[in-house]
Amino acid sequence: MLDKTYQPQRIEGAIYRAWEEGRAFAAGRPDRAEAKPFAIVIPPPNVTGSLHMGHALNNTLQDVIVRFERMRGRDVLWQPGTDHAGIATQMVVERQLMERQEQGRRAMGRDAFIRRVWQWKEESGNTIVGQLKRLGCSCDWTRLRFTMDEGLSRAVRKVFVDLYRAGLIYKDKRLVNWDPELLTAISDLEVEQIETKGHLWHLRYPIEGKPFNAGDPATFIVVATTRPETMLGDTAVAVHPSDKRYKHLVGKNAILPLVGRRIPILADEYSDPEKGSGAVKITPAHDFNDFEVGRRHGLPMVNVLSPEAKLLLDPNPDFTQGVEANPELRATILELNGVFRFAARKLIVERLATQGLIEKIEPHVHTVPHGDRSNAVIEPRLTDQWYVDAATLAKPAIDAVKRGRTVFVPKNWEATYFHWMENIQPWCISRQLWWGHQIPAWYGPDDKVFVAEDEAAAQAQAKENYGKAVALTRDEDVLDTWFSSALWPFSTLGWPEKTPELARYYPTDVLITGFDIIFFWVARMMMMGLHAMEEVPFRDVYIHALVRDEKGQKMSKSKGNVIDPLDLIETYGADALRFTLAAMAAQGRDIKLSAARVEGYRNFATKLWNAARFAEINDCVPRADFDPAAAKVTLNRWIAGESERTLAAVTEALEAFRFNEAAGAIYHFIWHVYCDWYLELCKPIIAGGDDAAAETRAMAAFVLDRALTLLHPFMPFLTEELWAKRAPEEGRGSLLILAPWPAHQGLADAEADAEIGWLIRLISEVRSVRAEMNVPAGAKVPLIIGGASEETKARAAHYEETLLRLARLERVEFGKPPTGAVQIVLDEAVLALPLADIIDIDAESKRLKREIDKVGSEIRQLDAKLANEKFVARAPEHVVEEQRERKTEAEAMAAKLEQALKRLEAAL
């Protein structure tokens, strides 16, 4: 017996265990050896992570597709795994050390720290896997991978070495985005530009040879800056070659205040006469544009910042040059050395102001780069880093999408992809962290680099180079986390080994992910997949929206606005959450989740549960020998056809990744077709106890099973539970998760549709009028059908019992509508409810007049349309015909309503 109410918490755990015990998630099941494979790799969540709404959405959608394809008979591999998430994980563990007041990362040393991170990972790293199981994800957990597994690490090393040998990875000294809190370089993508209110300081730089006089503009040149502290590193002032204001100064020198350095005033196109003063200070070591200008003009690079973003002046030969002869420079060093950048900014501005060197200070809104993890202001910093030649790798990746070898859904994301890929910059892949894949590069005594998959190979290279064995030191840096993620579709399948899995499941069929990681991940998988495998990593990329908070903001740990999906699972069940996310996953729009919505779909689950209870109580048990195509009872032929229409709708929608349409179709069918109408209409038949009753029981069971099947990808727990509980005596052939998706059988039946459609309309009309006329719900009234065709008479007689029950009628008879009755026009017939003593004739008269007005205006509209020669000439024939039919019907209806009104008034 089914419980009176559905309690998801009671069954979900057991159902999940049943799937695992049945090895339902396993790829390469022997019974599917001949089946076409279907592969999908999970976007690996961070090991540090716990399930947030984004994961819930992403994995729900994947699971829906995976279950759908599994039921369609494919040999499904849903490859799970987690990401080591370099910076994030290192931060988590460092924070833990701090909280426990243990020695810090640097104090304990690299090896000890890494051991500590592994230990953390073993203890609490996989909570998210458990949470994905709570959500119902049917990943093949026996194949769980981690980006730092030995196998995946080997793939990383091999790709690195291969790319290095191909000249596609190289080391370069250039400006990088430096995070002064995390003390590492980060890639362009990890930089967030944040609009900030700041100031534009206009500084006066004295011209060499002209004694500075604040009152005489000829003695100085004005430059504007938003970062005054960088002025200590200025090595030039640039003006536009065609700027007449400054032409006379080009070739002369300015004297850098506080420092006394002679810096050239030079002409460069970079300078924009429209901006600031038209003259721009050039700080090659601290600004990306200035770096380029410096390169063009062979300017020195004077770095004035330490890694922590303190002014680094004293042990800095670039800066202290000439300090002996320059008391001002010495004073500057004394005051500012070691001061943090923003404090230094203030001091510098003060010093300049005292000397009359500030022309003006304007408020200024500009974008300031911040690290996406630390939220620290990023400093461009001149360092040695490893880079990937992304522009070269991007070419085939662009081409593959252009040729449709990989297709984005929705298609418009391709434009975003192309735009980024076509303007791609070198990818900085080295990070000054400890947790991650250490770069497989070793340095000899002369700093010559040897790149190899392991130290022995590097040693061999070194020996060849030096002619003897030498001590090598390994590059201390690790790789950007996304480097290993980029290999995910083939590294998880065993590459570089030629494994059977790799042969069978690569390329994968679809990638399902959020648009926020198209650049971070999708684009890079395309590049790496095409390079290493010479084949795209996936055929389709389904890009879904983000689940945002109520303000429309991206949810993130740092903002603290994360809603916990596990709370919703606790309260409403995983199925309700899944269904909500799928139903809201319309292409191209963000999802704002509300608990009310989840509650609504929990109620839907309860509704289905109760339908199953009805089936149980009425012995509606699935019968193996039942053939829905052979059904004789019209009602049964109708519901069989409806179920098949739903099958088609769900199938087509899922094939096109239209999750919301698929969810909507099955929802509507179960609640508003099967429960609202079929179960109500079948009650009298089942009560009959004859052959028709037997057929109806079987059909009710068949359609319920079909509903469970179609709903299973969305609500796997509930449907699996009911599938088991409703099993016939001989048992089910399999778990629902492995049951076949229904095939199209041509069950639609136009005659049945017409007949049941008529029945539904009749009942609805009577109910509607009863409510409108305030007929007490309990009152049973007679129904008199006038002007009925033979067909209507037959139908009314056949469904008499149903009508009495559902329309709350006393009896049904045929004849002239009596006076003082409520009248309803239904097709050719007039339905009369003699309610003279119950209803208000006047109100009924008004009601009829309103109906007549409505039909009248419809007729006028149709007339106007049909009188329009252009419409008749140019609109498609079927549209014109439809309007004509509509007009005929409306006119017939109007006539009948007029008659009805006359009869009513006769009663007055």
Add this chain to the structure above:
RNA sequence: GGGCGCGUAGCUCAGCGGUAUGAGCACUGCGUUGACAUCGCAGGGGUCACUGGUUCGAUCCCAGUCGCGCCCACCA
């Protein structure tokens, strides 16, 4: 500065070149008809942001305007 997207019922959103059968929630009236009150029946509520254009026909296509959001970009 580029690019993308959104403005449809009170709220959150679907949808769509041919009468808006819209969904969930909220709201109103009625209802203890043995599957279901986590429910049933009936109902109220929309000039589909605005202005032009294309079309026989526009909420849907195009252009522009206004409002909002996101992404990309080196602007002192």
